[in-house]
Amino acid sequence: xxxxxxxxxxxxxxxxxxxxxxxxxxxxxxxxxxxxxxxxxxxxxxxxxxxxxxxxxxxxxxxxxxxxxxxxxxxxxxxxxxxxxxxxxxxxxxxxxxxxxxxxxxxxxxxxxxxxxxxxxxxxxxxxxxxxxxxxxxxxxxxxxxxxxxxxxxxxxxxxxxxxxxxxxxxxxxxxxxxxxxxxxxx
Numbered sequence: 001x002x003x004x005x006x007x008x009x010x011x012x013x014x015x016x017x018x019x020x021x022x023x024x025x026x027x028x029x030x031x032x033x034x035x036x037x038x039x040x041x042x043x044x045x046x047x048x049x050x051x052x053x054x055x056x057x058x059x060x061x062x063x064x065x066x067x068x069x070x071x072x073x074x075x076x077x078x079x080x081x082x083x084x085x086x087x088x089x090x091x092x093x094x095x096x097x098x099x100x101x102x103x104x105x106x107x108x109x110x111x112x113x114x115x116x117x118x119x120x121x122x123x124x125x126x127x128x129x130x131x132x133x134x135x136x137x138x139x140x141x142x143x144x145x146x147x148x149x150x151x152x153x154x155x156x157x158x159x160x161x162x163x164x165x166x167x168x169x170x171x172x173x174x175x176x177x178x179x180x181x182x183x184x185x186x187x
Contacts, residue, residue, distance in 0.1 A: 003099050004097065006046060006097075006145075007145045008093065008145060008148050009092060009093060009145060009146070009148065010092060010093070012167060018150035018165055019042050021170075022152030022163055024039065039153070040155070041152075041153045042150055045148075046102070046148055047075060047180075048074040048075065048102065048103070048104045048146050049071040049072060049073055049082065049146065049147050050071065050072055050074050051088075051140070052069070053067060053139045054115075056068065057134070057137075069083065069084040069087065070082065070083055071083075072111060072115045072118075073106070073147075074106050075102045075105050075106060076105065077114040077115070078180060079176065079180065087143060116138060120134060120136060147167075148168065149167055150164070150165040151163070151165075152164075152165065162181055164177040164181055
């Protein structure tokens with residue numbers, strides 16, 4: 001695969017920090033000499049995201065409609081949403097060339113269905129009893145960009161596992177993200 005030029009949100013985790021975060025800690029550190037727990041390699045990987053403006057109505061009685069910005073992964077729509085206070089500007093994006101990127105695979109209509117479900121779930125979590133007749137209108141913002149992640153590879157040759165670090169939110173990701181990246185690596 002040839003390197004592709006992309007725009008990515010600037011990471012909040014450097015490679016050095018990623019190595020430190022992904023190193024085994026506590027009891028795992030004591031077991032690190034076992035091949036299973038040994039950090040072999042760290043790599044930056046980029047996931048395509050689509051930005052949407054969500055107009056939310058019927059959220060609490062006669063309250064005015066809310067407008068919020070959400071970014072959804074364009075691969076499967078399974079990763080956690082990102083919410084933005086405003087459309088990311090050029091100063092928040094980094095242009096780079098990389099081979100480590102996933103390809104978009106999510107159809108627009110399916111993506112909007114998944115996004116509406118996730119946004120509704122967020123609304124319910126923030127105050128279920130205030131929601132009357134929720135209505136969500138989604139509008140795609142013409143800004144596609146990538147989100148940076150750090151992958152940590154563990155184990156012996158032929159039996160590698162990975163852990164995923166969100167390089168923007170500085171948090172470890174769970175099984176959905178791990179499965180997405182392991183599928184990409186196996187392809």
